[in-house]
Amino acid sequence: MGIERYLFTVRYHALRVLPRDADALRILHISDAHMAPWQHHKQEWIAGLARLEPDLIVNTGDNIGHRDGLSGLRDAFEPFTGVPGLFVHGSNDFQGPSFRNPLRYFTGPSQRNPEIEEMDVDALDGYLTDDLGWTLIDNAATSLEVRGVRINAFGVNDAHRDWDDLEVLPEAIGELGEADLTLGVTHAPYRRVLDEYVDLGADVIFAGHTHGGQVRIPGSRDALVANCDIPLDQARGLSEWTHDGRTAPLNVSAGLGHSIYAPVRFACRPEVTLLTLLPR
Numbered sequence: 190m191g192i193e194r195y196l197f198t199v200r201y202h203a204l205r206v207l208p209r210d211a212d213a214l215r216i217l218h219i220s221d222a223h224m225a226p227w228q229h230h231k232q233e234w235i236a237g238l239a240r241l242e243p244d245l246i247v248n249t250g251d252n253i254g255h256r257d258g259l260s261g262l263r264d265a266f267e268p269f270t271g272v273p274g275l276f277v278h279g280s281n282d283f284q285g286p287s288f289r290n291p292l293r294y295f296t297g298p299s300q301r302n303p304e305i306e307e308m309d310v311d312a313l314d315g316y317l318t319d320d321l322g323w324t325l326i327d328n329a330a331t332s333l334e335v336r337g338v339r340i341n342a343f344g345v346n347d348a349h350r351d352w353d354d355l356e357v358l359p360e361a362i363g364e365l366g367e368a369d370l371t372l373g374v375t376h377a378p379y380r381r382v383l384d385e386y387v388d389l390g391a392d393v394i395f396a397g398h399t400h401g402g403q404v405r406i407p408g409s410r411d412a413l414v415a416n417c418d419i420p421l422d423q424a425r426g427l428s429e430w431t432h433d434g435r436t437a438p439l440n441v442s443a444g445l446g447h448s449i450y451a452p453v454r455f456a457c458r459p460e461v462t463l464l465t466l467l468p469r
Contacts, residue, residue, distance in 0.1 A: 190404070190453040197234045197445065198458045199241070202427045203465040204438050206392045208369050211468050212336050217243035218462040220376075220397030221444025223254030223281060224261045231445060231459075232265040239268035241463055245335050246272055246323070249397035249442060250279030250347065250376035253308050254286055254449055259316060266321060273335055274323030277344040279376040279398060280352075283310050286448040326374060328354040330361035341365045343389065344374035348382050349398060349417060355385045362389060370466070378419045378441055387432040393466070394430060394439045401425030401443025405456040412457075425457070427464075440464060 207214065217238060224231070246269060252262055285306035317323045324331050326344035333340050343362055345353035353375070362371075373391030375382050377398040386394050402412025402424055412424035423430075423441060430439040445459045 190455045193456075193458055194447060194452060194454040195230060196458050197231070198460050199238070200426065200460055200462045201465070202440070202462060203467055204393065205467045205469045206370065206438070207338060207466050207468045209468045211338050211369060213468075214245060214336060214338060214466040215241065215243045216245045216247055216464045216466065217241060218247050218249070218395055218440055218442050218464060219445070220249040220442035220461075221251040221279070221400060221446055222262065222265065223251055223286070223444075223446030223448060224258040224265065225255035225449055226257045226261045228261055228446075232261050235265035235445065236268050238461060243272060243463065245340075246274035247372070247374055247395045248274060248276035248317075248323070249374060249395055250277050251281040251397065251444070251446075252279075253282055253313060254446055256285055256306060256308060259309070259312055262313075263316065270321055272321075273333055274317070274321060275326055275331070275342050275344070275372070275374055276317055276323050277325070277327050277374050277376050278310070278346055280347045280350045281308070282313055283308055286450055327352075328357050330358060330365055332365040332368065338370055339368045340370045340372060341368035342372040342374060345382060347376045348379045349377035353382060355382065358385070358389060373437075377417050378423075378439070379417050380419065383419070383430045383439065384432040387430055387435050387437050391437050393464070394437055395442075396439065397442045397444050399424040399441055399443070400447065401441075401457040401460075403447060403451070403454055403457055407456040427462075
């Protein structure tokens with residue numbers, strides 16, 4: 190349980206969702222780094238992912254796991270400078286971790302701790318937007334072009350803390366115009382968010398937050414817990430989400446880290462996903 194948290198891995202998937210004449214796109218999905226400054230092995234491993242040459246990075250939040258975590262995050266993400274990116278926040282980008290009894294996760298999603306350390310989210314955002322050139326899409330939408338593919342993307346702030354504002358998205362998306370590909374991005378994959386994303390026309394949905402359960406039964410499809418209301422067999426990996434007759438691919442990353450107060454993983458390696466999008 191103390192070793193597997195260092196066994197970082199890349200999951201590879203491919204989806205045929207692009208227009209027929211489009212070039213393939215390589216999307217690197219990064220989530221839940223929960224970075225602390227002393228986690229040098231994690232920082233070096235993330236930096237080495239530049240060898241995958243992603244065309245776009247989707248970051249689904251919880252980047253910081255310590256008040257000085259941004260220093261480690263800079264070392265990890267520096268090789269991605271200039272690569273287009275999209276990101277949303279998880280609550281740990283705003284609030285530091287605290288000790289929790291892990292057995293309480295079996296009673297339902299965790300509750301907010303009022304005695305929490307505030308993180309410097311402005312410094313984090315300044316680095317991700319100004320230095321790396323990524324775009325924040327908390328309760329917002331944006332449009333960008335990558336390798337000749339026009340992409341519309343929308344996202345929400347952390348639904349686990351009820352910071353999501355789904356009502357603003359239809360108008361924000363409507364102002365973008367037509368696109369070849371539409372991406373929905375969220376930190377926490379709550380059903381209400383996933384349903385709305387499908388209704389809004391997402392071609393692919395990205396999420397994190399669950400840590401894949403963090404501790405799993407070997408060989409089981411189901412996580413023991415998900416810390417949200419997603420079905421336990423969809424708390425990690427690529428699956429599909431269907432609502433009102435429409436279906437979209439859903440990738441839930443098990444993430445790269447863990448709370449510094451719960452430094453364990455079992456049968457659930459820390460991960461990123463390289464998702465290759467191909468023409469239909």
